[in-house]
Amino acid sequence: MSEVDIEKILSYGEKFADEVEVFILDYTDLSLEQREMAVSSVFEHVGQSIYVRVVKDNHIGVSGTSDPSRWKDCLEVAISSAKLSEPVTGWTGFPEKSVLPNGQDPFDAKITVTPALAAEYLERMNAGASAHPEARVVTAEVSLLTGVSTVANSNGVHYTRKMSDISLGMDAISDNSTGYDSDSSPFLERINPEKIGEQTSFWATASRNGVNVETKKYDVVLSEHAVESLIFGLFSDTVNGKNVLTGKSVYVGHLSEEVMNPSVSISDVPMDKEGSAWKRFDTEGTLTSDVDIVKNGVLSSFLYDAKTASQAKTISTGNAHRSGNGATYIAPHCMRISAPVSDVLEKPCMYVREVIGAHTANPLTGEFSVEVANAFFAESGRFVQPVKKAMISGNVFDILRGDVCISAETKTFDNAVVPKMRISGMQVIG
């Protein structure tokens, strides 16, 4: 891996631009894939990416490459790109140097990129799966990653973040019933491989012999997975500052208005103890802080990066992430929802573990109709009968305006900590 002289790039770039920013990602990862209950392949990857952004007369240009030795080419492309882009109205500049607040990076020294660690977790996942022997484990994977990201700019910002990650996934089948579970975390102790294995084989076996469903309205409980993919995914797009600026959000013009049930609040908590992100600064070097997006049902804030914040005449909320070409995109770091908590599975309901096709929901209107997977009729906290096949349909925004009820228990995803959610009178098509 070549050493990149960041100061050299910044000072060279300043000859041609008003501001220069360099973002570098160094990483090593390793993954073990399993088939037939044994390791079928081992993949090691060592990589480095460098992204350069420049600003000249409020025009922003960007370029990226996987070859750090070509940083000069990258800089030249970014400068050419800036000439073509429209000037950013109200551009206030890349972030200035600040004192970073105390806090830990999402890094765990116990995660070492070694086959031995990956093999241990694969074995433990398999041990968990054996709890339901009628399920056949089809494939499983363990991935380990460590790396460092660095953001530096000509305003004096130069921050580094150490990263680690362990990701596990497994799928199983029993007759024609499938099960899948996965988890990932920057911290080894938060991963429970036996539970992932047990849950995978449980969903495959428990979902067999499902019953047909009558088309009508049911009380439905969405699992943490279903809430994350269907509700949080669409809501994140709606409060994305870029979508708001370009008129691609139903929340345009509704700031300070009630958009949800007053019992519901949604916030982004970058350093949430239960979260996986732990970002003290975003990928532009803006310091992060908690953002109340919806407070007591009232829309309080959108999420911004430096560019969209300038255009909206506000300040960045520190929600810049970095895409493959080096441009920033906006996303939450760790979204949380608060709403009345209850035992959501106590009263009779249809429980939906997974939905197929969550990405086909209408991002503007919130309308969705998706297929369910691993669904059950449940009551008194127990699964009574698996559902053979059904679709659920509704509107994400209507759900959040209604009587939302969530579980106390949560699951941590990459950018959210998510509870189960109970929804009254949802249309189910059998």
Added chain:
Amino acid sequence: MEKIRYYDIRYVNGTTTSIQTENGVIENAGSSFFGKAFFRVLGENGWGYYCASPFDMDNKKAKEACIQKAAVSARLAGVHAEIADVPFGTPRSWICSAKEQAAAPLEEKAGQLLQLEATAKIPEICSTSARYSEQYQDVIFEDCNGYSAKSSVCRTLFTVSAVANRGSDMQMNYEQEAVVGPLSLTDYIPYGEKCAKRAVELLDASAVSGGRMPAVLDPAIAGVFAHEAVGHASEGDAIRDGVSVLGGKIGQRVGSPLVTIIDDPSMHGYGYEPFDAEGVAAGPLELIRHGIMNKYMHSRETLAAVGSETGEAGHARAEPGLPPLVRMSNTYIKEGDASYDEIIAECRNGVLLIGSRGGQVDPGRGAFQFNAKYGYLIENGETTKMIRDVSLSGDILSVLHNITLCGKERKMSSGMCGKGQSVPVSDGAPHVYLTEAIVGGGQ
């Protein structure tokens, strides 16, 4: 030295140039570039992979070192694998490197994109955007037996989208064209207006009441059915692993005699590949022939595992720097002999679903779901009210048996397919009539 039974190297050198416009201004424009070498070694008991980026393919010592790294990884594997000995074929030599397009100034393309986007600015449209991208990838494939192949492929696409707004109601539409080779934006200037008009029409569309009913699928959504429901379930890895409802069905009837479904990497569609990620140049493969399961798509490994009589290799594809997976390329339902009017009349009362907003499948369970951009009610054999937010789900085998008419004209649509990795594909079909489908809607 580690025991090496086989190795290959796939090096991809690529450049992607893109332009994004929003509401009449250039949001960003620029390029990124990369070079990634993927080393794959088959040891005694499985595979070892190593990816190096950047990498110099002329550096023999570095090559040897990377092969050894992959070989060390392969030693840790414990599932014996074989690769079928197949003819490599002749790499397709369709010239699609689009040198003239690459040489044209970015400013010129940006101007054309703005012009295209501007045509979407019609009354009730509150937001427009457009994106243009050209991607050049030069591939070098080498294996331990001295075989090598090279290709140079350009893929170009544009997307234009429009948001319509009336009171508190908002609706969105997008139009896209994606091709292998060059694409002249000036030929597509009217697409902006076409896109916007549909978004405005959607403001007046109704939600549909879901349930089981007859349905007509237009070529775009029927193509997604061919891809999602049949294609994924015909991939050799799903067959090998026993997680496809189409597994073990070669020679058996799986659908109506009208159904013939083909995957063809040699077709000049968005999924075109001169040769696959294992160096094999494949041609058209009939997955289902007249309703009978005919062949599965394979990599060399899955062909060896499942049996050479079950299909053909040449269907392994990979993102740069990642391992080959069994994937589709250009997948379609073959034309029938029914006219559009005959199909609508035969349906009598049901829905016509048009365009695709994507879909997903669980091949093990045989369940699929996909969403239409919009549609129309069919009442008394005629299309009537426009409908929106309508989706289709079902189980693969039932739907294949429910196809009773296929239209005369096939159209292909382009997009990306995600299966752990994202690769360009196209899919298509003629209009298709299903006697019963599960239709989801918000009413």
